[in-house]
Amino acid sequence: MTKPQLPDRPARPMGAPTALADLLVVDFTRVVAGPACTQILADFGAKVIKIENPDGGDDTRAYEHAEIGGESAAYLSLNRNKRGIALDLAVSEAREIARDLISRADVVVENFSASVMEKFGLDYASVAPINPRLVYCSISAYGRKGPFASRPGFDPITQAESGFMSLNGFPDGPPVRTGPPIVDMATGMSACNAILLALIARDRLGRGQQVEVALYDIAMSMTGFYGMAYLISGANPGRFGNSPNGSPTVGVYEAADGPLYMACANDRLYRRLVTEVLERPDLITDPEFATRKARSANKEKLRSVIAGIFAADRLENWMAKLKKANIPVGYLRTVEQGFNAAEARERHRLSRIPHPTAGFIPNIETPLNLELTPASDPVAAPLLGQHTDEVLRTILGYNDARISALADAGAFGKLQRAAKAGVS
Structure with missing residues (x-):
């Protein structure tokens, strides 16, 4: 097993603008699809505030593919360039902070189970009156309305149920899910597209809107021309392996x-x-x-x-x-061969970036290239609650006394002592 020797990442051109500068995104997402969406926004200059439960945070922090500096490969790969704060939304004072952030935001993204945001008073209907220009994106397995809205669902389940999985594998074998969570990743990219469309519409219409993306819908669309061929011919497409x-x-x-x-x-x-x-x-x-x-x-x-x-x-x-x-x-x-290949090296796909506990971590570059507004210099995914104090002070204007009172009320969970100490 050979890990590639990664170069330090060269800085972006001095003074180059970012495509999404001054865009404030409040990110309530976790696991894969939602964080993949908000990472794209963060990569191109949006100020993304990642809100996590102080009791463990994003589920991907505990994924076991590999870890460095106390953080998992999954978490690090999906949360670059974000500011992380920890809020216990079961506490009313924490919900007040969330509403304050939303009132100033351009975009909210959430992928909680059905009715969770409504329970906290943070759903679109509850927050749109305080911020009519807000673009509010909900990501779910089966949508926010209808008889399946309450069903939990994950990438491989929607691969299986949509027919997408039936197209993968060899004719004489069973259906096979993709290795990487392709439906999650495609859903994240589609959600990002939907948000950008809504922001363009906001400039024209003067108001925001709610947008929604469901894994099941994306999985169905990814059957592509095989799905269309079935609709035309009635013949069920099968698996064809590599051919x-x-x-x-x-x-x-x-x-x-x-x-x-x-x-x-x-x-x-x-x-x-x-x-x-x-x-x-x-x-x-x-x-x-x-x-x-x-x-x-x-x-x-x-x-x-x-x-x-x-x-x-x-x-x-x-x-x-x-x-x-x-x-x-x-x-x-193999992955090892691909990541050490000339194509990866010549296209500058890999680098290393600083990390507060690991020193440096690997970085896979964004695949999007904009000449006038290149991606931001990458910053490692935040430690749990790393930017709580900074966000409260710089974005919301809270002073020491208010932050201390919020910590005493339990808004930051177990991180209250760190918040009191002014850790950022």
């Missing part, structure tokens, strides 16, 4: 010393493959393989022929030939 539609020229092939993934998906590429790379022009003149329809009908035979050819030479030789012929091809890499 969509059973294409014999798309998928994993084994060279003599390692695997590659080839995506030779149309007639033009196929002709180039068999003539320039495989040097088997008979695979285009043979009636069994001359057309796409014929190749599909004889896919197992053709795949066996191609597999035998690839197995006769080394991986690097095939990669050179395929790239010279401009055939889409890639190495089949």
Whole structure:
């Protein structure tokens, strides 16, 4: 096992503006979809205030993939560039702080279970009167209305129930969920898009609105053209492993010393493959393989022929030939190989950034690139309650006496002593 040696991250251009400067976001989210949404906003300059329960905070803090400096990989990967405060919303004084923040906010994002925000008096109907320009985003499994609103749900459940999971895996095996929580991540990105749309509409209409994104809806939309094909034909799409539609020229092939993934998906590429790379022009003149329809009908035979050819030479030789012929091809890499590859290095995807307890932590760069308003310099995800004092003073204007009274009332839970001491 080899961890990559990460460079320090170079600073962004001096004086460059951020796309979302002065945008205040109050973030009540936890786990994956919500934090993924608000991290995008934070990366591009929004001031995101992450509110956590002082009793343990975000569930991902305890995830066990890996940890550094007392924080989990999951938590660190989803909460960059945020300010963290700890509030016990069961305490009325803490709810007052939350309402004060919301009254000043441009955006609120929440992904609690149904009725939780309403119970605290922090739902859209309760807070819109004090801030009519507020964009209020709710993220849930099955939506905030209707008979399924109270059902808990998570990424793999919605993958299973929407039909999305049925498309993943091999034809002779069971459905397989994606490794990374793809529905959660797509929901977070969609929620971010919805928020930005509502902010643009606010500039035109002069008022905010409530927006909603549900994991189930996103999972259904991610069936894409396979879902549309079912609606058109009535034929239930199945699993196809690494070869969509059973294409014999798309998928994993084994060279003599390692695997590659080839995506030779149309007639033009196929002709180039068999003539320039495989040097088997008979695979285009043979009636069994001359057309796409014929190749599909004889896919197992053709795949066996191609597999035998690839197995006769080394991986690097095939990669050179395929790239010279401009055939889409890639190495089949592990995470270790991918993160240590030239593509990751040349595109500056990885760096290290300072962390208050670990010294430095790894950082995976945002995939979004804006030339005029580049992403903010990344700041590590906050420790639990790290910025409570700072936020109360700089955003809400609370003084020492008020902060001390709130701490005595239990608004900050077990962090009240730290709050009294002025930790920020």
